Amino acid sequence: MAILKNFNLRDKGAEIWEGWNRSKRTTFVFAVVGVVILLPFAGDFSITSFLNTPTASYQAVLVYPVGMYILMALGLNIVVGKSGLLDLGYVAFFAIGAYSAAILGTRTNLNIWEILPIGMGLAMLSGVLLGLPTLRLRGDYLAIVTLGFGEIVRISAINVQSTGGPNGIGGVPNPPAVLGMKFDINNLKGFFWIVVVMILLVIWMIRRFTSRRPGRAWEAIRQDEDVAMLMGVPVLRYKIWSFSIGAAVGGAAGVIFASKSMFVAPDMFTFNVSVLILSCVVFGGMGNIWGVILGATILAYLPERIRFISTARQLVFGLALVIIMNVRPDGLLPRKKREKITAKGATK
C-alpha cells in the first residue's frame, strides 16, 4: 500500500522520457499520434464492436463527447491548472463559439474555416471583458462571477430573438472539404481528425508557454499571488492572458461542435457542462496535460458507456467523482512532484 501511495505515474513517465534521446522521443511521439489518428477505425471490427455505446456509434462518441471534452479540458486547464483561477462558467466560451458558428454560418456566406478564428476571437474578447473587472477579485468571488457569466450567456441565448430563443438555431453548415476530405454526418472521422489537430496544437501551445515567461508567471501566480506581485510579475495582465487563451480554446471547441451537430440550443450550455469540464481537469490531475487528457477521456466515455443503467447514470457518475477524489485527491495523474513540493505550504 505504501508503495502504491508514493507511486506517481507522472513522475515515472517523466523519468523514462528524460532518459531518452531526441530520436527516441520523436519516434514515440509519432507512434502515439499515429495510434490516435487510427482510433476511429478501432470500432470497425466485430471483436471491438463493444466500443459502440448503446445510444451512439463509437465514432460519434469519439468526436463528442470524448474529443471535445479533451479539447475543452485542456483549455480550462490553462486557467484552473496552470494559473490557479477557479472558473465555474467555462461553458460560456463554448456557447459563444457555438453561437457565432450558428449565426454567422446561417446568415452570412462565411464558411466554418473562416468562422473558426472569428469565434475564437469573440470568445477571447468576452474573456478579456469578463476578466478585466473580475480577475482583481479573490478566488472564490471569481468562481461565483464566472458561474454567473455562464448563466447569463445561456439565459440571454434563451431570451434574445437573434439566437432563436429556446429552440436554438438549426441548419448550421458543415465545414467545406479540405484536400478531398469531407466533413458531415456520414464522415465523422473527419471531425475527429480536426479535433485531434486542435488538441495537438493546444498541447504544443501549452508546452511552449509552460517553459517560457507566461508559464513561469502563471506558476508564480498559482503558488502565491502576493509574492508574484512583489517579484514584479504583472499579475493582472498574465491572469487575463491565461483567462482569454483558455476562452479561445473553448470558443474553438464551440465552433467545431456547432458545425458537427449542425444545431445549437441553449440547453446544450448548462452549468452542468462547466462542472463536467472542471471535473475532467481535477479528476485527471490539475496542471498536468496527460492527466487532464486521461480524466477527460474517462469522464466523457464513462457516462456514455453506462447508459444501460440510464436512470442511474448520473448518480454513478457523482459517486465516482466522490470516491476518486477521496482516494486520489490530486487526481489520477498528478502534476510533477517537484512542482508540488515547491508549491507546498505556499498554496495552503
Next chain:
Amino acid sequence: MNFSAVTGQFWSLLLAGVAIGFIYVLISLGYTMVYGVLRLINFANSEIFMVGTFASIIVSRTFFGYGDSSDTIHGFKLYYTLAACLVAAMLMSGVTAVLVELVAYRRLRAKGTNRLASLISAIGTSIVLSEGARILTQSRPLASPRLLNKFFVFNIGTVGFRIDIIIVIVFAAALFFAVDRFVNKTLLGKAIRAVSMSEDTSRLMGINLNRVISATFFIGGLMTGAAAFLYDLVFENTRFNIGFNLGLAAFTAAVLGGIGNLRGAFFGGITLGIIEVFAAAIFGAQWQAVTVFVVLVLVLLFKPNGLFGEAIQQSRV
C-alpha cells in the same frame, strides 16, 4: 422595460422582495457558516435545501395524510402539523449536511489537500443527492398540500400582508437572531469563531476540530432546512432540481454581504431578494437572474469584500 409597475406597486413589490430575501438569508447561512470555518464553498448546500423541501412535504402528505384537495386546517391541529413539518425539514437537512461533511470533506481535510479536490467531491455529493431525488420522484414535481388558510392579516395602504409572508419574515428573523446569539454567546459558538480565525491555533487551544466543523454543518443545515419549510409554505411546490436556482441565489446573497460574515448574509439576502423582485417587475421575470449577477459584479467591483464585509468584520463566524 416597465417602470410603471414599479411606481404603482412599489410597496407590495418591496414586501415580496423582503419575504423571498428572508428565505435567502436562511439558506445563505448554510453557505456562509461553512465558508467561515473551512474557507470552502459548500456546493452541496443547494441539495441540502432540496432534501428539506421534500422532507417537509412528505411529512404532511404521508404522515398526516393530507393531499392536494385537502381543506385548510385550523387551531391546534394546524400548529402541530406545521411544527412537525418544520422539525422534519430542519432535522433532515441538518443530518444531510453532517453526512455531506463526513463523506465529501472529512477525509480530504485530513489529507490536507488542495481546495479544488474538496470542491469536486462536494459537487459529486451534490450530483448524487439530486440524481437520487430525481430517480425517486421520477422527475415529477411534488406539490405541498395547502394546510394554512392564506388570508390577509392586515393592509397598510394598498399593501396586503398575507399570513404566510408574515410567518416567513417573523420566523426567519427570529432564527437568524438565535443563530447570531448562538455564535456570539455560547461556548460552541466561540469555538466556531475560533476555528474560523485559525484552525491550527484553535486546535492548540484544545478545540475538537472535527466536532466543531460537524456542528457548523449541522447548524447551517438546520437553517437551510427551515428555509426549505418556509419555501414550501409560500410556494407549495418542489422538484429534484429546485436547489440549483435557490442555492445559486443564496450563495450570491452570501457573497453580496461578504461571505463568512453572518450579519452580512442577513443584509445580502434581503438586498438580493428586493433587487430580484424589482428586476423581474422592470425587465421581465426571464431577466431576473441576469440582473442579479450584474449587480453582484458591480458590487464586487466597488466593494470587493462584499457590501458589509469590512464594516462588521468582528462578527465574522
